[in-house]
Amino acid sequence: GDSVTQMEGPVTLSEEAFLTINCTYTATGYPSLFWYVQYPGEGLQLLLKATKADDKGSNKGFEATYRKETTSFHLEKGSVQVSDSAVYFCALSSQGAQKLVFGQGTRLTINP
Amino acid sequence: GAGVSQSPSNKVTEKGKDVELRCDPISGHTALYWYRQRLGQGLEFLIYFQGNSAPDKSGLPSDRFSAERTGESVSTLTIQRTQQEDSAVYLCASSRGTINEQFFGPGTRLTVL
Numbered sequence: 001g002d003s004v005t006q007m008e009g010p011v012t013l014s015e016e017a018f019l020t021i022n023c024t025y026t027a028t029g030y031p032s033l034f035w036y037v038q039y040p041g042e043g044l045q046l047l048l049k050a051t052k053a054d055d056k057g058s059n060k061g062f063e064a065t066y067r068k069e070t071t072s073f074h075l076e077k078g079s080v081q082v083s084d085s086a087v088y089f090c091a092l093s094s095q096g097a098q099k100l101v102f103g104q105g106t107r108l109t110i111n112p
Numbered sequence: 113g114a115g116v117s118q119s120p121s122n123k124v125t126e127k128g129k130d131v132e133l134r135c136d137p138i139s140g141h142t143a144l145y146w147y148r149q150r151l152g153q154g155l156e157f158l159i160y161f162q163g164n165s166a167p168d169k170s171g172l173p174s175d176r177f178s179a180e181r182t183g184e185s186v187s188t189l190t191i192q193r194t195q196q197e198d199s200a201v202y203l204c205a206s207s208r209g210t211i212n213e214q215f216f217g218p219g220t221r222l223t224v225l
């Protein structure tokens with residue numbers, strides 16, 4: 001079945017560091033790919049998405065590129081801030097399916 | 113506008129009791145989803161509604177779990193004879209259509225003692 005594997009956390013960085021959170025997937029066909037974020041005390045919200053190969057999703061300085069050849073959708077940000085501290089979830093939605101399949105989440109802590 | 117709301121926000125119950133969790137989707141959203149998030153894990157899909165029918169119930173863990181939806185509105189997830197392994201945060205999401213962004217509620221934290 002479909003699955004998502006993401007980098008285990010927790011990840012701790014200093015402010016202004018470069019961030020990469022790895023995400024790889026297994027799915028048939030051409031899934032849509034997502035990054036969701038859960039800030040402390042808040043609900044899960046969509047950060048960015050990409051719906052076809054080579055698409056780049058971006059939002060709030062974060063980027064992720066849909067790489068079909070490596071079945072990856074790694075999340076990157078050039079300079080993180082304390083306010084980026086949150087749990088990040090990679091997810092996919094297969095063609096013809098409505099449900100989201102999530103990775104286990106990566107807790108990110110940014111220290112000032 | 114109002115987002116997805118869920119109630120209660122927290123529920124503590126004793127093993128063997130039944131619980132009902134409620135989800136109010138965003139107005140106009142035809143699709144509704146239930147997920148479960150166990151401690152330290154990702155979200156597991158439980159069930160999906162399109163209108164008031166449930167084309168995909170594949171994630172319901174056992175026959176103790178059931179869900180219903182009234183029209184394109186409120187949904188309730190019922191867990192009968194709760195077990196300790198049912199302890200989790202239960203999240204509801206809604207979307208305008210089946211291929212659109214899912215908007216999540218704040219969740220109901222269920223603790224079974």
